[in-house]
Amino acid sequence: MEVKVFHLPLLLTRPVRKMRKPAASSPQPKNFLVIRGFLLLLLSCIAAKLSLCFSNIPSSLLTLSLDGHLNFDEVQHVAKDFGNQYQLLPLAVLHPKTVTDIAITIKHIWQMGPHSELTVAARGHGHSLQGQAQAYRGVVVNMKCLQSPIMQVHGGKFPYVDVSAGDLWINILRESMRYGLAPKSWTDYLHLTVGGTLSNAGISGQAFRHGPQISNVHQLEVITGKGEVVKCSANQNEDLFHSVLGGLGQFGIITQARISLEPAPDKVKWIRMLYSDFDTFTRDQEHLISSENTFDYIEGFVIINRTGLLNNWRSSFSPQDPLQAIHFKSDGRTLFCLEVAKYFNLGQTDTIIEEVERLLSPLNYISSTLFLSEVSYIDFLDRVHVSEVKLRSKGLWEVPHPWLNLLIPRSKVHRFAEEVFGNILKDTSNGPILIYPVNKSK
Structure with a gap:
């Protein structure tokens, strides 16, 4: 980032002895003339700059109704x-x-x-x-x-909510939860606008089942590049509909959206486990997203242990076996964390434990690194905001984020991991490396 600072030069003069007031007919001191000339020049430059700025503004924009x-x-x-x-x-x-x-x-x-x-x-x-x-x-x-003062939540067999493109996903979650409903697909961070994520894709750990957020939209209102306001869906103006979703804002501006909803759960069993081998890690991810009865959320991330991240991520989790967890040492290895979640309602507390154990039993994680937590559905979905608050307090949120998002086919992911995690990032990494397993059919 280049920052240009414009400042006025400071005129320094030597201290002089107190002098008598010059007579009225005495000539003005040279310093006074210099300062006056400088101020006139400065004011002329400011006036010229303001004139130039306003000349760049089309006059017709100033008079738009x-x-x-x-x-x-x-x-x-x-x-x-x-x-x-x-x-x-x-x-x-x-x-x-x-x-x-x-x-x-x-x-x-x-x-x-x-x-x-x-x-x-x-x-x-x-x-x-x-x-x-x-x-x-x-x-x-x-x-x-254009944030909606009142969101229109519709129930029935196929529930949905009509929202403005300027609405935040966290507010949509809170409002729809009042009706026992929630959107199906999310991003990890919810303090984003609907129009923003739908112009990209909107991917998180639910995408393997429901697809990204752009796969869960019934209808859009779009302003085209000619200023036309158009309603579009998969059955009406379908070319515009599919172009705008994930179109990076190049085919129009989304102003309203109709988002698909589903019944919202009360609680979440939130689980993390570690792998030392990338092949085993991805094999278990692929097994889970291919199973009909599986977790509701499946994600993963890479831990470059020398960054000290290993102890940070598990601070809010309880180890299944505390004794084994204490003795686990990574020895500086690159580790891979599989993160999963199972949703449930308050009346299912007894059966959910057995269900989670059944889903975990075929997995090949390091046995001493199974960590569990139980949180509300809203707290789980809004989990990144907790980290945001902490980072903001340390001045670490509004920093450069040179992020990169890649879609890597299964046939290439192991070669990619070997080169990137094994060679390029083997010593350190200062940011999150997230791995989302998705089904391309979604």
């Missing part, structure tokens, strides 16, 4: 994101009150033609990694302005 407003002054806060690697100042930030505000703005920019060189980017919670929600010398749309 909107219920919300375009802000041309306070734009610095949208020139950054979670990735914290790019800082691109836009020309303006649109704070819409209605979907129509966005449509009017985009239609106007489209009518201006390509010579205007104005770009548009939708910004939700700013969790993009490489400036995708920024628009250099363009217009950033603040999607949080």
Whole structure:
């Protein structure tokens, strides 16, 4: 990141003896003339810069008839994101009150033609990694302005919820849970907007069963690049529907979505276990996601033990065998953690223990490294937020995040692991390395 600081030069003069006040006809001191000339030059530069800034703003944007407003002054806060690697100042930030505000703005920019060189980017919670929600010398749309005051949750045989693209997933979870329902597929971190994750994919440990979040959408409302407001689904304007979902915002801006729901459980058995061999680790992951009766959540991550991460991840878990756990030593090896969860309701407390033991019995993890925890469904899904609070308190949240997401076919994953985990990252790693097993049919 390059930071440019503009400052005024400081004029230093030697201390002088107290002098008599010069007569009225005396010539002005040279220092005074220099300072006055400098101030005039400075004011001229500021005036010229302001004139240049306003000359870059198309006059037609200043007179758009909107219920919300375009802000041309306070734009610095949208020139950054979670990735914290790019800082691109836009020309303006649109704070819409209605979907129509966005449509009017985009239609106007489209009518201006390509010579205007104005770009548009939708910004939700700013969790993009490489400036995708920024628009250099363009217009950033603040999607949080469209958060729904009331979400429409519909029950029945095929329950769903209608939400704004600016709504956070954590708020959708809380609202739908009031009806005993919840979305089927999640991301690990819930303080993201609907429009943001649906423009990417939305993958977590439920994706092996339900597919990513984009596979659990019934209908969308989208504003196209021409400023048209269009309803689309798998049966209506299907090309637009499938292009926008996972389309990285290149085919339109999602403004509303209808999300599929399912009955929500009360509690979660949350389990972690370690492997020293990647082949065994992935074999067990593949076994679990291929079984009809299996865990509800299956994920994994890599532990480069020299980072000290080994003791951190298990602090909130209880070992099944405390004595064996005490004596376990990794000896600096790279380890692989299989993380699974089984959902249940309060009336199933007795049977869930037997069910978990049955599902664990064919797995080949290191026997002394089985750790268990029991939490509420909401606490399980919102688990990363706990880490966020801790990292923010230490100033470690708003730091650069050079993240990379890869889809690796089964035929190549072992070679990838051997090279990356065995050679490149064998000594240290400062960030999470997550492994999601998914079925490509989903």
